[in-house]
Amino acid sequence: MTEYETHEHDVLVIGAGGAGLRAAIEALAQGASVGVVCKSLLGKAHTVMAEGGIAAAMANLDRADDWRSHFRDTMKGGKFLNNWRMAQLHAQEAPDRVRELEQWGALFDRTPEGDILQRAFGGHSFRRLCHVGDRTGLEMIRTLQDRGVQMGFHVYMECAVTQLLRDGDRVCGAFGYWREQGRFVVFKAKAVVLATGGIGKAWRITSNSWECTGDGMALAYDAGAELQDMEFVQFHPTGMVWPPGVQGILVTEAVRGEGGVLRNRLGERFMERYDPEQVDLSTRDVVARAIYTEVREGRGTEHGGAFLDISHKPPEYVKRKLPGMYHQFLELADVDITKGPMEVGPTCHYMMGGVRVDAETASSTVPGLFAAGEVAAGLHGANRLGGNSLSDLVVFGRRAGLAAASHANRAGAGSPGTAQLEEAAREMLVFFERPEGESPYAIQRDLEGTMHDLVGIFRNKEDLERGLEKLRELEERAEGVRVEGSRLFNPGWHLARDLKSMLTVSEAVARSALAREESRGAHSRTDFPKTDPEWGRRNIVVARAEDGMRLSERPLPEPPAELKALLGESREA
Ligand SMILES: Cc1cc2nc3c(=O)[nH]c(=O)nc-3n(C[C@H](O)[C@H](O)[C@H](O)COP(=O)(O)OP(=O)(O)OC[C@H]3O[C@@H](n4cnc5c(N)ncnc54)[C@H](O)[C@@H]3O)c2cc1C
Numbered sequence: 001m002t003e004y005e006t007h008e009h010d011v012l013v014i015g016a017g018g019a020g021l022r023a024a025i026e027a028l029a030q031g032a033s034v035g036v037v038c039k040s041l042l043g044k045a046h047t048v049m050a051e052g053g054i055a056a057a058m059a060n061l062d063r064a065d066d067w068r069s070h071f072r073d074t075m076k077g078g079k080f081l082n083n084w085r086m087a088q089l090h091a092q093e094a095p096d097r098v099r100e101l102e103q104w105g106a107l108f109d110r111t112p113e114g115d116i117l118q119r120a121f122g123g124h125s126f127r128r129l130c131h132v133g134d135r136t137g138l139e140m141i142r143t144l145q146d147r148g149v150q151m152g153f154h155v156y157m158e159c160a161v162t163q164l165l166r167d168g169d170r171v172c173g174a175f176g177y178w179r180e181q182g183r184f185v186v187f188k189a190k191a192v193v194l195a196t197g198g199i200g201k202a203w204r205i206t207s208n209s210w211e212c213t214g215d216g217m218a219l220a221y222d223a224g225a226e227l228q229d230m231e232f233v234q235f236h237p238t239g240m241v242w243p244p245g246v247q248g249i250l251v252t253e254a255v256r257g258e259g260g261v262l263r264n265r266l267g268e269r270f271m272e273r274y275d276p277e278q279v280d281l282s283t284r285d286v287v288a289r290a291i292y293t294e295v296r297e298g299r300g301t302e303h304g305g306a307f308l309d310i311s312h313k314p315p316e317y318v319k320r321k322l323p324g325m326y327h328q329f330l331e332l333a334d335v336d337i338t339k340g341p342m343e344v345g346p347t348c349h350y351m352m353g354g355v356r357v358d359a360e361t362a363s364s365t366v367p368g369l370f371a372a373g374e375v376a377a378g379l380h381g382a383n384r385l386g387g388n389s390l391s392d393l394v395v396f397g398r399r400a401g402l403a404a405a406s407h408a409n410r411a412g413a414g415s416p417g418t419a420q421l422e423e424a425a426r427e428m429l430v431f432f433e434r435p436e437g438e439s440p441y442a443i444q445r446d447l448e449g450t451m452h453d454l455v456g457i458f459r460n461k462e463d464l465e466r467g468l469e470k471l472r473e474l475e476e477r478a479e480g481v482r483v484e485g486s487r488l489f490n491p492g493w494h495l496a497r498d499l500k501s502m503l504t505v506s507e508a509v510a511r512s513a514l515a516r517e518e519s520r521g522a523h524s525r526t527d528f529p530k531t532d533p534e535w536g537r538r539n540i541v542v543a544r545a546e547d548g549m550r551l552s553e554r555p556l557p558e559p560p561a562e563l564k565a566l567l568g569e570s571r572e573a
Contacts, residue, residue, distance in 0.1 A: 004186045004421060009035040009154070010408035011401070012174060012189035014161050014216065017045035018137070018393030019373025019400070020195030021144035022097075026401030027193075028151045032408050035187060036148070037156045037176060039211050043145055046197050046209040047393065050137025051252035051324060053119060053129030054101075054394075055387030056094035060115040065126035067091040068566050074388060075567055077123040077283050078352075078381025079521040080536055081229070084559035085359035086379040090388070090395050097394035098130050106143040108132055120257045121386040123283040129387040134252050134324040140390060159185060161215070162497055163424040164192060164223040165416035170367040171223060172414025175424035179494060182487020184425055186416075190408035193362075193400045194220060194355060194371040199233075199509075202502045203348035204452035207239055207250035213498040214505035216375035220355045221504060225364040227542040228377040228554075230505070231512035231523045232352035234384055235457050237287035239347025241305035246332045248347040251308065251325060253386045255342075256280045258321050260310040262287070263341070264299040270306070285383045285522045288346040292457050295345070305345035311338055346457060350389065352380045352522065353512070356541060361403035362396050368407060368414075372400035382521025431496045437482025440496040447474055447502060455510050460527040464514040471507050478503055507549060508542045515540055515551055 011027040013020045016038035027034045038045060057070040070091035075082050102108060102116065108130050109117040118127045132139040149155075161176040165186070173188040196216030200208025221227055238251040256262070262280050264270045274290040275282035282290075291306045301307060310318055315338035319326050322337070329335040329342055355364050355371035357378060362370045373393045380388060431437075454467030478500065483493045518532035519525050538553040559567070 002422065002425065004184050006186045006188060007035055007154070007156070008188040008413070009033045010189065011191045011193065011404045012037065012187050013193045013195055014174060015045065015195030015197060015373070015375070016042055016155065016157070017047035017195060017197055017373060018140055018144065018390060019397040020045070020193070021141070021148050022394045022397030023193045023195055023372055023401035023404065024153045025144065025148050025151060026398045027405040028148070028153055030402060030405035032405040034153045035156060035189070036153050037159050037161055037174070037187065039160045039179065040158065042155050042157050043141055045141065046211050047137045047390070048141045049209060049250070050140070050390055051134040051250065052121060052254035052257065053131030053136045053387050054094070054098060054140070054390035055121070055124060055128050055385065056098040056130055056391055057091060057126070057128060058095050058098065058116060058118060058130065060111060061118050062126035065128060069125055070094070070128065071563070072566055073124050074379070074385060075381070077383050077385040079383060079531065080381065080567070081520065081539065081556065082381030083359055083378035084557065084563055086396070088563065089359060090379055090392060093395045094391040097391065097398065101140065101143050101394070104143050104147045106132070106139050119254060120281060122253055122256065122278070122281045122287070123385040124387070129257070131254070133320070134254050134322050136390065156185070160494065160497070161219065162428060164219050164369065165420055166223060167414030167416060169224070170414060171369040172416055175421060177428060180489060182490065182493070184428070186421060188413060190411040190413060191368050191370065191404035193404050194369065194375050195373045195397065195400070196375045198351040198374040199502065199505045200348045200351070202447055202451045202506045203456070204448040205239060205248040205346070206348040207236055207248055208348065213501050215498070215501045216371065217354055217508070218501035218504040220364055220366070220369065220371060221508070221542070221544055223366050223369060224544060225366045225369060226356040227353060227508055228356040228539050229353035229381070230508040230542055231516050231540060232382050232521060233348065233509060234284055234350040234352060234522045235288040235346040236349035237284055237291050237346055238308055238344035240333065241301070241343050241345040242303040242333060249328070249332070250347065250349070251342060251344050252322070253284070255308055255310055255322060255325060258310060259313055260308050262291070263307045263309065264294045265301055266299055268299070270294050270299070283383060283385065288457060289524060291344070292346055301343050303343055305343045307341035308344045309341035311340055350374065350384055352382065352384055353377045353509070360399065362400035363403055368411060370400040370404045372396040382523060428497065431481055431483040431493060434480065434482040437480045438477055440481050440483070440492055440499050443474055443477050443481065443499055444495060447499070447506065450474065451506055455506070455513060458524050458526050459513050460525060461514065464510055467510045468507070468514065471503065471510060475503050511549060511551055512540045512542060
C-alpha cells in the first residue's frame with residue numbers, strides 16, 4: 001500500500017484568490033484549523049489582476065445610493081435570472097466587507113473629505129466602485145493575505161488538487177500533487193471550500209490567467225454536485241486586440257468609467273445606436289455585441305476592434321486614475337493613451353455559471369462541500385456587472401468560511417479509503433505509461449478554437465451541435481494523451497490534467513447553451529434572438545449521471561413582495 005504525504009485540517013480551502021482567502025480568514029476566526037491550497041504562489045491568484053474596483057453601495061459620493069439600488073442594478077444586469085437572495089445579501093453586506101478591508105489595511109483612493117472614493121461603472125446607477133487606481137485586486141489580495149498569514153492559516157502553494165475525496169456521499173478531503181516535484185499529497189478535512197475561480201482558458205481570446213481552467217467546477221461535478229447557469233459566459237467588450245501576442249489582455253472598464261468614449265472606424269459613437277440611454281456605460285454584454293457587430297459589418301478598426309479614447313482628459317488625470325492602462329499600452333502596444341485611442345475588442349472574461357449553492361451558507365448539494373467566488377453560480381444571473389465579482393468574493397467567501405467551520409464543528413473526520421487514493425494517483429500516472437499518444441498542447445489549441453468559434457458571443461443550434469461533436473472528439477483524443485519526461489517541473493503533465501477539467505466544463509457550457517432557446521444577458525442565440533419570459537423562470541442545472549451529463553430545468557425562486565416592488569417596472573421577464 002502506498003504511503004502518501006498527508007495533512008489534516010478542519011476546513012480545507014482550495015484556492016487563494018479573494019474568495020478563498022476571505023473564506024479561510026472567517027473559518028480561522030471561528031476557531032477552525034484551516035489549510036489553503038493553491039496552484040500558484042500565494043499572492044499570485046487571478047484576483048490580483050482585478051483592476052476597476054469593488055462594488056458597494058457606500059454612498060460616499062452619491063448620497064441616494066443604498067443596498068436597494070445595488071440590488072436592483074444587479075438583478076437588472078443579470079436579466080432577473082439571479083438568485084434574488086444572493087443578490088440581496090450581496091448588496092446589503094458589501095459595504096461592511098469593504099470597511100473591513102479598510103480596517104485590515106487596504107488603502108483605497110480617497111475623496112477630499114477622506115472617504116473611500118467611488119467611480120462609475122457599466123450598469124451601476126450610482127458611482128459605486130471603491131478602487132485603488134486600476135490595481136484594486138492587488139490591494140485586496142495583499143490585505144487578505146497579510147490578515148490570513150497573521151491569523152495563522154497553513155498555505156500549500158504550487159499544489160494542484162485533482163480530486164475531491166469522499167466518504168459515502170460526503171466530501172472528506174482532497175487529493176493533489178506538488179506542481180514542482182510531482183509528489184502526491186492527501187488533504188483530510190471535515191469541510192472543503194472550493195474557491196478555484198473561472199474557466200476562461202478554454203477560449204482562444206481571454207483576459208483570464210493560466211489558472212482559470214475550471215478545476216473547481218469539474219471537481220464538484222465529479223463529486224456529485226450540481227452546476228447551474230453554465231450557458232452564461234461573459235465576454236468583456238474591451239480586451240487588447242493588437243499586437244497579436246497581447247490579444248485578450250483586459251482593458252479595464254474603468255477607462256469608460258472615467259469618461260472613455262468608444263468610436264468605430266468612421267469616428268461614430270456607435271453605442272448611441274445600441275444603448276441610447278447608457279451609451280458607453282452600457283452593460284458588458286451589450287457593448288461586446290455592439291463591437292462585434294460593428295466589426296462584422298465593416299466598421300471595425302484595422303485589427304478588428306473599436307477605438308476607445310480617453311485622450312480628451314488631461315494626461316496627468318489619465319496617468320493618476322489609470323496607471324496600469326497607461327503602462328500596459330505604452331509597453332505592450334507602443335501606444336500613449338494620453339495622446340490617442342486604444343484599439344479594443346471582446347475577450348472571454350468571466351463565468352456567471354458554476355456550482356449551485358445555497359445563498360445563506362454557500363453549501364453545494366454535496367454534504368461538506370462549499371463554493372464561493374467565480375466558481376459558484378447564482379449571484380450574477382445571466383450577466384455580471386463590473387465590480388460585483390470582488391464584492392461577491394468577500395461577501396460569499398466570508399459566508400462559506402463561516403458555514404464550513406460550523407459544519408466541521410459538527411462533523412466527524414471521514415475517511416476516503418485506500419482505493420480512492422490509488423485511483424486518484426493512477427489517473428495522474430497514466431499519461432506517462434502510454435507507449436504513444438498525442439500532446440496535450442494540440443488538444444488545448446483545438447479546444448480553444450472550438451469554444452471561440454462555436455460557443456462564443458453569438459450562438460446558434462447548428463454551431464452548438466457542431467461544437468458538442470468536436471468536444472466529443474477532443475474528449476476521445478484527451479483519453480489518449482501521452483506526456484513526455486518525468487513528474488518533475490513538467491508543464492505538459494499539468495496541462496494534461498487541466499484538460500480534463502476544461503473539457504468537462506466546456507461540455508456543460510455547450511449543452512446548456514443549446515438547451516436555452518432564447519437570448520438573455522451574455523447568452524445570444526441568433527436563431528432565438530428574443531428574450532422569452534418563460535425561460536426567465538428557469539435555471540438550467542447540470543449534474544453527472546451514469547450515462548454522462550444530465551441537464552434539468554429548475555424553477556427560479558420568486559423574490560418576496562417587498563423585493564419585487566423594488567424591481568418594479570424594470571422587471572422585464
Ligand atoms: C484582468 C481582469 C480584471 C478584473 N477586474 C475586476 C474588477 O475590477 N472588479 C471585479 O469585481 N472583478 C474583476 N475581475 C473579475 C475578478 O477578478 C474574478 O472574478 C475574481 O478575482 C475571481 O476570484 P476567485 O477568488 O473566485 O478566484 P481566483 O482569484 O481565480 O483564484 C482561484 C484560486 O484557485 C486556485 N486553484 C484553481 N484550481 C486549483 C486546483 N485544482 N488546485 C488548487 N488550487 C487551485 C488558484 O491557484 C487560485 O489561487 C477581473 C478579471 C480579470 C481577468
